[in-house]
Amino acid sequence: GREITSMPAAGRRVGLVFQEYALFPHLTVAQNIEYGLQVQKMSSLQRKNRLRDLLSLFELEALARREINQLSGGERQRTAIARALAPNPLVLLMDEPFSALDYNLRQRLQKDLLKIQKSLGFTAIFVTHQQEEALSLSDRLAVMQKGSISQIGSPEEIYERPSNFFVAEFLGDANLIPCSLDHSDNQSHLQIGSTDFWGLPELKNYPSGKYSLMFRPEDMELDKLDGYWTLPVKIIGLEYLGFSYRIEAIFGQYKIKALINKSVIPPKIGMEINLAVNPQIIRFLPE
Template sequence: MATVQLHSVIKRYDGAPVVDAVSLSVRDGEFLTLLGPSGCGKTTCLRMVAGFVTPDAGSVHIGGEDVTQVPAHRRNTGMVFQQYALFPHLTVAQNLAFGLRVRKLPGKEIKRRATEALDRVRLSGYADRYPDQLSGGQKQRVALARALVINPRVLLLDEPLGALDQKLREELQAEIKRIQREVGITTIFVTHDQSEALSLSDRIVVMRQGGISQIGSPQELYDRPVDRYVASFIGKINLVAVTAGALGTDGRLRVQSRQTAEPFDVDLAGGAAPAPGEPLLLALRPERIQIGAGLPNRVQGRVELATYAGDGWYLEVRTQASEPLIVRTSGRAAPAAGDTVTLGWHHSDAVLLRDEAAT
């Protein structure tokens, strides 16, 4: 069952659409992330769900009810902002109690819920502190607790970790995921950070210029991107310009490098085979490339740069068949700059994409 639905929503500013006919369903209890660069429309979509922005066309539904014209305070959503938005003159407990007092809950119930919410975000003992007595991570936990304490139908998170350092971001990512699983609340999360989206989400919506490029699980988007934009936005990717050749009886397509005519074989992931001669991009993740002979697709190159990455190395390898290939190796040892290496990959390790720039 879908908890949240957007039906062909459009929002314009100064006549230009920032969200252009977006339709989207968020499943009950799902953690869904809106991912994309600044200006792609992801925050506007979130604010339309919250009720802070009214669409110019289309509709917003929560729990099967059309809430397009329902004010924000009557939508039963909880919102967490990047800049916390805590009341500086109220204690932590008073910040949590604010929304409950507006709802006219009895004092005992307010205290019970506030205590439970602070326990959930692991801030027991902080009830009497003021926001300026908290660290950035603690403030964001309070903001999360304040959103949850009202028992919302939907939790909305607008880049809540953007102001934190990397280590604290990772800690709070784990906390958000733990709490969301424990509570089972439908959650919509907005971020431009791909690693954040991959680690937290059940599904990811990749947005571009007010529309949706692809929706899928983190693994689907990473392993099977539908176009160059998604492939480049989700993780590191090598894109080799190739031309489609013949389709074999084994379901593999022969392609050739446009630079050297060197042949490679690729498993087709379903759908119609491209026409012979069609320009394509062979998309290959750095960690899928192996060093050494013996693999069905092979190319030789020279290491131009080796960068240590803690648990392995990133190599930049110049080949004749493509632009420099980025290779991710594991282990402590790696070829040095200037070494000649043979790179290889399996038929199923690459994905073929249309080369829109060449058509």
């Protein structure tokens, strides 16, 4: 990298897409996209060719002469991204660019952005409070807490192996249950509330101490399975999601959330069932 703080803004080769787009209302779609090219003092022919390519890339050809107030939210967003990319920046900064859009349009534009980013090869820094958006769009993901980075890594690494309680709770839904681990008498003893687990070789690499046991709702299975830890629970909440059931249950004094495949026997509130979780995917977060 290189220091660009003292450079003129026009020479930094950094594009910016604002949360509210910040398009020029007195200019057409084409004029908005062409604005940065004029600042760069490109020749008329170069501007024409670059504008044509961007209108085609963002499927805006038919809207080139439209006023900004005649555009839909998705059309404005595509225009804003095209304008930011027109000067061929090395880095594109995006400040929650899809936050004002409905779910279906947001999903489509996320796919379009990924395709365009891979095609053009620019680096994008994307700020979002939507966990699903962060996971699906990023190659590397940073979770920030109070102005500092709590963890940085691939989306899979951060979701599956959060470094602390904050990251686990912030990124997706998580079960976080206090527990204590002891390795005395040459065997591992895990205590979760009043429930004890003994002889757990998979825990030998964790030092004795107090932890938060972390696993995701989708990690849970119904009933006992070989090699799994079994938690006896009572169902206190139930939602049918179409593809699955979302269960809220009581395990001792703790609440547990689980996503259960709808192909199983439909659960009911008040039922006492066994939920099983693979110990290989459980994380122990130090308190």
